[in-house]
Amino acid sequence: xxxxxxxxxxxxxxxxxxxxxxxxxxxxxxxxxxxxxxxxxxxxxxxxxxxxxxxxxxxxxxxxxxxxxxxxxxxxxxxxxxxxxxxxxxxxxxxxxxxxxxxxxxxxxxxxxxxxxxxxxxx
Amino acid sequence: xxxxxxxxxxxxxxxxxxxxxxxxxxxxxxxxxxxxxxxxxxxxxxxxxxxxxxxxxxxxxxxxxxxxxxxxxxxxxxxxxxxxxxxxxxxxxxxxxxxxxxxxxxx
Numbered sequence: 001x002x003x004x005x006x007x008x009x010x011x012x013x014x015x016x017x018x019x020x021x022x023x024x025x026x027x028x029x030x031x032x033x034x035x036x037x038x039x040x041x042x043x044x045x046x047x048x049x050x051x052x053x054x055x056x057x058x059x060x061x062x063x064x065x066x067x068x069x070x071x072x073x074x075x076x077x078x079x080x081x082x083x084x085x086x087x088x089x090x091x092x093x094x095x096x097x098x099x100x101x102x103x104x105x106x107x108x109x110x111x112x113x114x115x116x117x118x119x120x121x122x123x
Numbered sequence: 124x125x126x127x128x129x130x131x132x133x134x135x136x137x138x139x140x141x142x143x144x145x146x147x148x149x150x151x152x153x154x155x156x157x158x159x160x161x162x163x164x165x166x167x168x169x170x171x172x173x174x175x176x177x178x179x180x181x182x183x184x185x186x187x188x189x190x191x192x193x194x195x196x197x198x199x200x201x202x203x204x205x206x207x208x209x210x211x212x213x214x215x216x217x218x219x220x221x222x223x224x225x226x227x228x229x230x
Contacts, residue, residue, distance in 0.1 A: 037167075044210065044224045045161075045224075046221065059217050061218065110159075115166055
């Protein structure tokens, strides 16, 4: 069974940093692209970032480009999201989600999703 | 970026009703359109991928159709567990975007 388990969320001040982790199991981690999707309180879903199975390709939403960095550690089967220069508008539940292909250039979908981790940016 | 617009934003219906949700893309996305269901406090769940393919384990009362810019998700006979928010999502572009969601409420 494919499982994704996020961690690392919490309360951080504006301008601060946080690193989220997503531990993956039940599939060959290097074979599939992985994504981060967030949801602000009471709002809809927003795709944040993606990384190819090999780690050679990374993609970002304009709203986080230059502030967030996605990476993966194949030895630990773990996906990361390093978030710097955090703003109040980054407050959200952050989900990791698996893509059905190695690269994002082949249109796919998100399945499954982790349970999410809450990031709150506030002073 | 490709904009995804869902209508209506909310919908009231009764158990047993047939309901249809609409999703429109700002440009053609061929059939690169997926649908998700989300219940309060839970992660989204994939229902339909590639516009009309039913995800394994999803009840057959759910169906999807469309291509180009206009898509629909239909629930043929509403069940109590179907009351949730539904999102469409395009992956035609590597800048992936979601619709704003349609909230399905009990009448």
